[in-house]
Each structure stands twice: as C-alpha cells, then as structure tokens.
Amino acid sequence: MELNLFAAAAVLLVAVATFSIGFRASRLASTTQDFLVARRRVRSRRNAAAVSGEYLSAASFLGVAGLVLKDGANALWYPIGFTAGYLALLLFVAAPLRRSGAYTLPDFVEARLSSRVLRWFATVFVVFIGILYLVPQLQSAGLTISSILPMPSWFGAVLVAVLVMINVFGGGMRAITLVQAFQYWLKLCAIAVPTFVMCALFFGGGGFHGPGLAQPQSPRFTADTTVTVRTPVLLTVQEPVHLSADGTLDGAAAEGPVFWGGGTHKVDAGTTLRFTKDSPVPVVAGAPADNATWLKPVTGSQDVWATYSLMFALFLGTMGLPHVLVRFYTNPDGGAARRTTLHVMLLLSLFYLFPMLLGALSRLYVPELLVTGQTDAAVLLLPGKIASGTLGQVLGAVTAAGAFAAFLSTSSGLLVSVSGVLSTDLLPGRVRDFRVATTIASAVPLALAIVLHPSDVSMSVGLSFALAASTFCPVLVLGIWWRRLTWVGALLGMLTGGGLVLTALVLNVVSRYTGSQPPWFVVQPALVTVPIAFAVVVLGSKATKAKVPPDVNRIRLRMHAPDKLGFIRDRDVARFGTAEERARLADGRHRK
Known part of the structure; x- marks a missing residue:
C-alpha cells in the first residue's frame, strides 16, 4: 500500500x-x-x-x-x-x-x-x-x-x-x-x-458519467480495474462478463481470459481479477446483483423476517x-x-x-x-x-x-x-x-x-446488540417496572437468551466453512431470542415468588421518585467514598 x-x-x-x-x-x-x-x-x-x-x-x-x-x-x-x-x-x-x-x-x-x-x-x-x-x-x-x-x-x-x-x-x-x-x-x-x-x-461536475443507480442493470466498473481477492469469496454474476484472471476459479487454475455466464462462481484467496471499463460488476453472494433489487427495501420472506429481527435487536x-x-x-x-x-x-x-x-x-x-x-x-x-x-x-x-x-x-x-x-x-x-x-x-x-x-463490522456488532437485547434488556426493563422479579427468574432468562444467541453465533461461523445458507433466525436471532428471554424471566420469577427481595418497595421508590425528594443513594460512595462522603450518605444528605 x-x-x-x-x-x-x-x-x-x-x-x-x-x-x-x-x-x-x-x-x-x-x-x-x-x-x-x-x-x-x-x-x-x-x-x-x-x-x-x-x-x-x-x-x-x-x-x-x-x-x-x-x-x-x-x-x-x-x-x-x-x-x-x-x-x-x-x-x-x-x-x-x-x-x-x-x-x-x-x-x-x-x-x-x-x-x-x-x-x-x-x-x-x-x-x-x-x-x-x-x-x-x-x-x-x-x-x-x-x-x-x-x-x-x-x-x-x-x-x-x-x-x-x-x-x-x-x-x-x-x-x-x-x-x-x-x-x-x-x-x-x-x-x-x-x-x-x-x-x-x-x-x-455534471454528475456521474455512466449508468445511474436508477438503471435496473448491474453496477459497472468506471475504469479498467484490477481486484486482488485476499479471502475466498463466492460471487454472483447477473450479466455475462469477460475478464482476465490469475489464480484459482471454481476449483480450477486460471491464467488469462475468462468468460463468466450468469450464476455463481467461487474465487480462491490470492486470485487476481482484471475487468475492463463498463464491464458488469460481480457481487458477493447474498448481496443484490442489480440496482433494481438494490433499491428495494426487502426481497423475499426471509429478508422480511431478518429485517424485523434486526430492528428488534x-x-x-x-x-x-x-x-x-x-x-x-x-x-x-x-x-x-x-x-x-x-x-x-x-x-x-x-x-x-x-x-x-x-x-x-x-x-x-x-x-x-x-x-x-x-x-x-x-x-x-x-x-x-x-x-x-x-x-x-x-x-x-x-x-x-x-x-x-x-x-x-x-x-x-x-x-x-x-x-x-x-x-x-x-x-x-x-x-x-x-x-x-x-x-x-x-x-x-x-x-x-x-x-x-x-x-462485516456492522454484522458482527449486530450480534452484540442481539446478545445485549436477549440478556440485560429483560432484566433491566422488568427490574425497573415489575415488582415481582426474582434473581432466579432473571438468571434463567439471561442464560436462556444468551445461550440462544451464542448458539446462533456458532452456527453462523460453521455455515461460513460449510458454504450453507443459514435461516434468518440464525443470522438475526433477536426476534426469537428476546421474547423467549422475557418469557423465561417472567415464568421463572412466578415460580420462585419466595425469592422476591424484602426491600423491593424501597428500591423501586428510589428508582421512580422525583430527584428533588433526595432518595438517591450512590452505591459507589458507600463502597469507595471517603469517610466524610459515607457519613453524608448515612445522614441522608445526598450530594447534588
């Protein structure tokens, strides 16, 4: 570089x-x-x-x-x-x-x-x-x-x-x-x-000199372009394309001119592809191969459910x-x-x-x-x-x-x-x-x-959101707004929601090596895992009513009372504060 x-x-x-x-x-x-x-x-x-x-x-x-x-x-x-x-x-x-x-x-x-x-x-x-x-x-x-x-x-x-x-x-x-x-x-x-x-x-400058995004065809290379593939990819070809390659294509050695018809083609790592100006662009499998599809919000029931699950996460x-x-x-x-x-x-x-x-x-x-x-x-x-x-x-x-x-x-x-x-x-x-x-x-x-x-950065971060939504979100929401939450129900919900998301993560990794396409609830699991986590928290708490903390009313009053009433008690002061700060906390004089 x-x-x-x-x-x-x-x-x-x-x-x-x-x-x-x-x-x-x-x-x-x-x-x-x-x-x-x-x-x-x-x-x-x-x-x-x-x-x-x-x-x-x-x-x-x-x-x-x-x-x-x-x-x-x-x-x-x-x-x-x-x-x-x-x-x-x-x-x-x-x-x-x-x-x-x-x-x-x-x-x-x-x-x-x-x-x-x-x-x-x-x-x-x-x-x-x-x-x-x-x-x-x-x-x-x-x-x-x-x-x-x-x-x-x-x-x-x-x-x-x-x-x-x-x-x-x-x-x-x-x-x-x-x-x-x-x-x-x-x-x-x-x-x-x-x-x-x-x-x-x-x-x-007069805009883009070539087919615009409104054209339903595949995107085009704006100039003669050389692409070096660093990791194995599976490409979708919408329109036939002539190119030159040096490496391994579809499991066979390639050196010189290549013609790709419509369909999918596998390119191994280390392969160099050379395209001419105005050639149609092959895209990684799973991505829209033409601009008409690219402009549509969703395509197919799998994408609809995956989108809802993403929004949920x-x-x-x-x-x-x-x-x-x-x-x-x-x-x-x-x-x-x-x-x-x-x-x-x-x-x-x-x-x-x-x-x-x-x-x-x-x-x-x-x-x-x-x-x-x-x-x-x-x-x-x-x-x-x-x-x-x-x-x-x-x-x-x-x-x-x-x-x-x-x-x-x-x-x-x-x-x-x-x-x-x-x-x-x-x-x-x-x-x-x-x-x-x-x-x-x-x-x-x-x-x-x-x-x-x-x-892809956003895809891996998306799984982080799904994990957070399936573990801490139910505990936070119910802990703040539901009096009868117990630690047993919260723990069961966290383990269930977190375990399901981690299972989806493992299946995603395995699918990359097998070449199979996982279903939407594995790619974006939140629409399944979050309701299950909430349900497990509620059912687990109802089954362990004796575990409701005895001071739950005092804690909930502290969380919901207006600030000016002065019910806030900072636990960091109680544990890590100076002697003077702890004394003020014990007297009920909260620092504003």
Missing part, C-alpha cells in the same frame, strides 16, 4: 490530541469514583456528546456506508435502529437506572435483586459483550491503517489498543469523558465536510449495552440522564445523514469493493475516486482521521465498562485494581482481533 502522507499526518494529529486531552483530564482523577463514574458530575450536554462519541463506532463510521453500498435500501434500518434504540432507553431505563445509585450493570442487578450469584453471571455477560464489540473495532482500525500506511493490518489494531489503554489507565471514566465528547464533534466534521465537498463535485439492544449504560451513571441525577438521552438522539440523527449518502456514492465510484466484499473500506477509498490529486488525498485524510477517532472513542468506552466490572467484581476495586483490569481487558480483545478473520 502506497503511503498517504496527508492521511498519516491526520491520524497522527488525532492520536496526539486524544492523548493530550486524556492526559490533562487524568490528572484530576485520583479515586475509584473518578475512574468508575467520573464522580457523577458530568452534565447532560457534555455527557450526550460523550455518549454519541462512544456509540458512533466503526459500525457507524465505516459499516453503515459499506452496508448501503452492498445491501442498498435494506441497510437503512441500521442507522434508524441505532438511533431509535435511545427512544426506548429514554422511555424505560435512563432516569430510573441513574436513581438506582448503581455504578456498573452487575451492581444494578445486585442492588435490585440482592443476589451475588446473579451479579457474577452479569459480570460474565458484560465482559463477553464488551469483547464481542471491541474485537471488530480493533479489526477495523487495522483496515484503516493498512489502507493509508504500508503496514500490516495488525499494526492499526495494536496502535488503537495501546493508545486507548494509556488513556483509560491514567484516568478511567473521568479522562475519557472529555476525550469522547471531543471525538464526537471530530467525527461529525470528518464525515460531514468530505460529504459536502464530494456532493458538490458530483453535481457541479437494535431497538432493544441499546438498553443492554454495558458501555452505553455506564455513561448514565455519570449524570448528577435522573433528570440529567433523561436530558442526556434526548440530546443523544438529536446528535445521532445528524450524524447518520452522511454515511447513507456516502454509501450511495460508493456504488457508483467504488463498485470493485462488491467483488471482494470489503465494503467497509468505501468511506476511505471514495474521496480519491471522486476528487483527484491533492484534494482527494486531503479528503481521504479527513475521513481516515474520523474513522480513527471512531475506533478510539468506542474502544475507550468498552474498555472502561469491562475494566470497571473486572476491578470491582473480581478484584478489591482500588485504583490499582482498575489499572490491572484495564491491562487484561486490552490484551484479550487485541489477541482475538489479530487471530480471528474479520467480517
């Missing part, structure tokens, strides 16, 4: 700015409360920017545009679901969760249901969801760095992991709050400015993501948590306008990504296709900087949530323990990111 000096400089600037802001903020962090919940002094607007910066991950910055490029209208449910999930969070969870006084998700389930066993299982799921979400962030970082620097993909993953670990190691939640708020505005500018410039060039999964919920523990009170959620919805809605536009432009200018399936690189490669020379390099550098910021901000939140749980549930909970947990929580996902084969 040729060195892009502008992009390298932009990524370096983002890294320096991130380290500088984190270092300055970390000097104010000295206690466990600072590392876990930033002393609960983060106001709603700053926290909303931090939540948005953390939430807009690689799946948002790279994956959404890549999915629009590949799947078309059917991919628009991702940005809609990512944003709409905060509506459910606003209505059912945000304020009561903050008023509960918890400082981690496992701490909430113990405070509500008085069970150390349930807290331990919640810890396991928090760690697993965090790792499942963190691995694609590091893999995407490798993709970005390798696209602008002559470096292997693992280098970018290591760079992001080390930089994030340093920031979290130094100041925990207090340090990354300012970093994430800064990174949201950086990401917004990094995707909005290039989009405006590229749209101006697209319309001002995104809408309810947000409520169960530990790295999202941990940010609401930092608000001063329940009202601030609710205002934070409302502001987040506005900030996300603004951001997601731009990846959708870039995805549509990518189908015109970088259709070669449909051959390899590496559509997550569309945002990085598109500027160089629309704008030539220095302008294209500068725009590419800006998008690369935004993508790098996305990896840093989301990885920081994930690392804080996992480290907080490890340090308080498996270790004594001191600042030193938090730093030890940070080191462990950084090393394991990094090793997995290097070893495992990367897949």
Whole structure:
C-alpha cells in the first residue's frame, strides 16, 4: 500500500490530541469514583456528546456506508435502529437506572435483586459483550491503517489498543469523558465536510458519467480495474462478463481470459481479477446483483423476517449495552440522564445523514469493493475516486482521521465498562485494581482481533446488540417496572437468551466453512431470542415468588421518585467514598 502522507499526518494529529486531552483530564482523577463514574458530575450536554462519541463506532463510521453500498435500501434500518434504540432507553431505563445509585450493570442487578450469584453471571455477560464489540473495532482500525500506511493490518489494531489503554489507565471514566465528547464533534466534521465537498463535485461536475443507480442493470466498473481477492469469496454474476484472471476459479487454475455466464462462481484467496471499463460488476453472494433489487427495501420472506429481527435487536439492544449504560451513571441525577438521552438522539440523527449518502456514492465510484466484499473500506477509498490529486488525498485524510477517532472513542468506552466490572467484581476495586483490569481487558480483545478473520463490522456488532437485547434488556426493563422479579427468574432468562444467541453465533461461523445458507433466525436471532428471554424471566420469577427481595418497595421508590425528594443513594460512595462522603450518605444528605 502506497503511503498517504496527508492521511498519516491526520491520524497522527488525532492520536496526539486524544492523548493530550486524556492526559490533562487524568490528572484530576485520583479515586475509584473518578475512574468508575467520573464522580457523577458530568452534565447532560457534555455527557450526550460523550455518549454519541462512544456509540458512533466503526459500525457507524465505516459499516453503515459499506452496508448501503452492498445491501442498498435494506441497510437503512441500521442507522434508524441505532438511533431509535435511545427512544426506548429514554422511555424505560435512563432516569430510573441513574436513581438506582448503581455504578456498573452487575451492581444494578445486585442492588435490585440482592443476589451475588446473579451479579457474577452479569459480570460474565458484560465482559463477553464488551469483547464481542471491541474485537471488530480493533479489526477495523487495522483496515484503516493498512489502507493509508504500508503496514500490516495488525499494526492499526495494536496502535488503537495501546493508545486507548494509556488513556483509560491514567484516568478511567473521568479522562475519557472529555476525550469522547471531543471525538464526537471530530467525527461529525470528518464525515460531514468530505460529504459536502464530494456532493458538490458530483453535481457541479455534471454528475456521474455512466449508468445511474436508477438503471435496473448491474453496477459497472468506471475504469479498467484490477481486484486482488485476499479471502475466498463466492460471487454472483447477473450479466455475462469477460475478464482476465490469475489464480484459482471454481476449483480450477486460471491464467488469462475468462468468460463468466450468469450464476455463481467461487474465487480462491490470492486470485487476481482484471475487468475492463463498463464491464458488469460481480457481487458477493447474498448481496443484490442489480440496482433494481438494490433499491428495494426487502426481497423475499426471509429478508422480511431478518429485517424485523434486526430492528428488534437494535431497538432493544441499546438498553443492554454495558458501555452505553455506564455513561448514565455519570449524570448528577435522573433528570440529567433523561436530558442526556434526548440530546443523544438529536446528535445521532445528524450524524447518520452522511454515511447513507456516502454509501450511495460508493456504488457508483467504488463498485470493485462488491467483488471482494470489503465494503467497509468505501468511506476511505471514495474521496480519491471522486476528487483527484491533492484534494482527494486531503479528503481521504479527513475521513481516515474520523474513522480513527471512531475506533478510539468506542474502544475507550468498552474498555472502561469491562475494566470497571473486572476491578470491582473480581478484584478489591482500588485504583490499582482498575489499572490491572484495564491491562487484561486490552490484551484479550487485541489477541482475538489479530487471530480471528474479520467480517462485516456492522454484522458482527449486530450480534452484540442481539446478545445485549436477549440478556440485560429483560432484566433491566422488568427490574425497573415489575415488582415481582426474582434473581432466579432473571438468571434463567439471561442464560436462556444468551445461550440462544451464542448458539446462533456458532452456527453462523460453521455455515461460513460449510458454504450453507443459514435461516434468518440464525443470522438475526433477536426476534426469537428476546421474547423467549422475557418469557423465561417472567415464568421463572412466578415460580420462585419466595425469592422476591424484602426491600423491593424501597428500591423501586428510589428508582421512580422525583430527584428533588433526595432518595438517591450512590452505591459507589458507600463502597469507595471517603469517610466524610459515607457519613453524608448515612445522614441522608445526598450530594447534588
């Protein structure tokens, strides 16, 4: 890969700015409360920017545009679901969760249901969801760095992991709050400015000189194009195409001219394909092969059910993501948590306008990504296709900087949530323990990111949402709004929902090696697993009525009473606070 000096400089600037802001903020962090919940002094607007910066991950910055490029209208449910999930969070969870006084998700389930066993299982799921979400962030970082620097993909993953670990190691939640708020505005500018410039060039230069997206035919190559397939792919050919190949096609060696008729063709890793200008573009199997299908929201009953299941996972999964919920523990009170959620919805809605536009432009200018399936690189490669020379390099550098910021901000939140749980549930909970947990929580996902084969970022993140929706969402919603919930019912629901999603994950991996097409409820399992998890929680709780905590009325009053009544009791103060803070808590004088 040729060195892009502008992009390298932009990524370096983002890294320096991130380290500088984190270092300055970390000097104010000295206690466990600072590392876990930033002393609960983060106001709603700053926290909303931090939540948005953390939430807009690689799946948002790279994956959404890549999915629009590949799947078309059917991919628009991702940005809609990512944003709409905060509506459910606003209505059912945000304020009561903050008023509960918890400082981690496992701490909430113990405070509500008085069970150390349930807290331990919640810890396991928090760690697993965090790792499942963190691995694609590091893999995407490798993709970005390798696209602008002559470096292997693992280098970018290591760079992001080390930089994030340093920031979290130094100041925990207090340090990354300012970093994430800064990174949201950086990401917004990094995707909005290039989009405006590229749209101006697209319309001002007379538009695209070739078949548009409204044409029902297959997309066309805009110039003579050489594609090197790095991983085995199965391609769908809609229209006959002449090409030149060097490698292995359909199980046989190929060298020289090749003719592909309609149907599917297997291409082995290491094969080079050469296409001429205006040739139809073969696409990876499962993606729409022509623009007419690409413009339709759904095609077939399988896609309809998979879409409903995806919407279900995104809408309810947000409520169960530990790295999202941990940010609401930092608000001063329940009202601030609710205002934070409302502001987040506005900030996300603004951001997601731009990846959708870039995805549509990518189908015109970088259709070669449909051959390899590496559509997550569309945002990085598109500027160089629309704008030539220095302008294209500068725009590419800006998008690369935004993508790098996305990896840093989301990885920081994930690392804080996992480290907080490890340090308080498996270790004594001191600042030193938090730093030890940070080191462990950084090393394991990094090793997995290097070893495992990367897949579409949004697809792997989608399974994280399904897992969160099937485990923590039922426990949170019923724990806040249903008096008769028991820890036995909650545990059975978490194990059932989580086990079903993990089974679907295993079947998905197996299908990649067997070449079979799994059914929709394996690809997108939430529509099945979430109702089952809710049902198991309810039935298990009704069967164990004697396990209802004796102080349930007091806990529910604390969660639902208005903030001004002063019922909030912060459990981090009771466990980690100074003697003076614990005395104030015992006297009922809650810090405002």
